[in-house]
Amino acid sequence: MRILKKKLTTLCLGLLPLILLSGCWSSHEINNRSFVTMMLIDLAEDGQTELTLAFILPNRMIPGMTGGGGAPKGEPFTFVTHKAENISQALSKISVDLSRAITFGHTQIIIIGEKFARQGVTPILEFVERQTAFHLSSNIFVTQGDVLQVTKTPLVFEQFLSVILTKYIRLHFTLDTTVKDVIIADYKGGDILMPLLSFTKHPEIELENPKKDLWMGTDGAAIISGAKMVSPTLNSDELRGALWISSQIKSSIISVPSPTDGKEISCVMQNISTNFKPILKNGELSFQIKSNAKAFILDTKSAIDLSEGELLLQIEKNLNESVKKNMESVINKTKKAKSDAFLMSNYVDWRYPKIWSELKPRWKDYYSTRLPIDVSVNIDLDRTGGSYRSITLENQTK
């Protein structure tokens, strides 16, 4: 009996802490939380910071929850905007308007308006770094013009805007610039590239919903120098070059003139990889950028017989030159903008720390005016597609 009593007491004592583990203390009910998926920041007309948060609305995601049966009405997300002196104050104004607590744990996207980006992105980094729930892997975009254009984007293929933007990154359509990348760049002078978003009016979209008439797409890239957006920007072609340089592209289609008649030959590039190598020779620093890729022919308008190995080599040469030209154009633009956007300073620091400590105070000038950068591209064109000779050539020979 005594043993049973002792065992029962032990059992009760053992179960006692479980009461404390129920999670009721300072509970954060999911029903009382609002999840931010995107953070939009811009500068208002009066110079104040304009913060817009995109919230998901779970009640509009479940059929029958909006009153009455059938599919939910309205979009499953909303935007809330407020202006204030800084981001924290704007956030505070938004939070007092809401019936739920704001949660940043699911924020994947930050979009910065051009005006704010030109003034400097450091306040955003300061804010984000201190929010423990905020993931450093969140992606950053810049819009040409007003950031609120984003809210006028129709949703055709996806349910949420944030999903579209995340897919731009996952599918390597644009640069994958995260909060972490920008913070790391900030330690080295704040030079980086940020993907630009463009908005165009499409009449057919306007007909469907006049309020949502701006079609969003990836554009070029904003060049950031000293944590501020500067001019010029990279255009769409140069964005491909930037993706190529930063090894962020998996495959790409490039068209080059045919060596026989100058007509277009399109090739698919795969396994693209680019390496940076700082070289120190006689006390002079230079950079070697080496890019490798595999390619095959996708389409040709030229009357060409690809069974001739010599011709393939000539196409390969044309491809190399085309990619090299594009890469050089990107680098020249970053030099013009005085922005070491590919963080070459890091490579110098990693390999030659002493040289870096000498160059550090004057790196921006050195990069933009004195640093020789040698770009070499080695594309291996080894497949001709399904046939050797084009249909045009076959017809001509007949």
Place this chain on the structure above:
Amino acid sequence: MLKNISPLQIFSLFNLYLFTTLIAFLAGELIAGSKYASPVATIIGAFLALLLMYPAYKLASSRPEEFLTEYGREIVGSVLHNIFIVLVIISNLFLAAVNLRNLTDFLLMEYLLGTPSWSILLVFCVCIAYAVRSGLPTIFRVAQGIFLITAIVFFIIPFLSAAEIEKDMLIALYTHLNFVHLGSGTYISLVVFGELSFMYLVFPYLKSPEKLYRTFFLTTVSSLLLILSHLIPILLAFGPDLASNLTYPDMELIRFIRYGAFFETLDPILIILWLTSLFVKIAFTIFIIVTCLAHLTKTRDHKPFTLSITAFSAILSLSIARSQPELNEFVLAGALPTLLIAEFLIPWIYWIVNLIRAPKKNMDKQAAE
């Protein structure tokens, strides 16, 4: 006395003990001081600790059936012995309090926002007190139970975050080596790995004391592998500047895993791993304190001290510092030097005095015969 702590159990407990502390809470401090030299500094510190704890092992293995806390007075005299044991108690109290504080700070900052720290401590310390009261074999058995799963998860995490790693940065781990940077990291690593030497206080519990040093060597190597498999990715993913500025760099590394939403929000799994590892670590530390106290007060049993010492450690953890920077300052300037004394200096003194006095004792013995 139950001599049932196997080398495998020692291996399990100290692996958890070492990699949790360094990866979870000291990675930032380590990288702040040693920058790119952190991995090399950690290796140097670990092997230096192994070397410096040899006297502790030799001393304890000279009388494996007895507690140093009991026979120590025969070596250095009662006064010095009592002072030394009090120092060991203080250093372990600091260790327990700092670990408890780290645990509550982590939970409060990331997951249990708004919960009073005393309530977290209460629940956690009830479990610790129960484990300590059950005795050292229980603590080691718990460690053995959770070791494998923890080690596997810790081992997998760096591979999942491989996409974020900047491979070109690897060369910096070599080009940036310098004595100033190495010194800081070596110091932290030396003290953390030196905590293994507290085993000299519980030698009679060991099943095979002669294998202890070999177990220490294997533990050091395996935990180093796990620590480096996280430390190097942290460095290569964030760089030394950002990594040292992050409160929990390892958690941020997990958040960077981009294999779908499930993995991106995998960070709470760290709670499970860190909590269980810290549980055995703190339980072991408190057991050392209560054993020392029991022997110092000549009480045969450690149990009466368990609850009070656990409660004291909990209160100390609350009052030890007002903020995270203050806690870091306390760790570097207060806890680590005290630990350095308890881990290495005190056993060295016992060992040296023992060496000097042993021939004299033998001669006295022979004369008496």
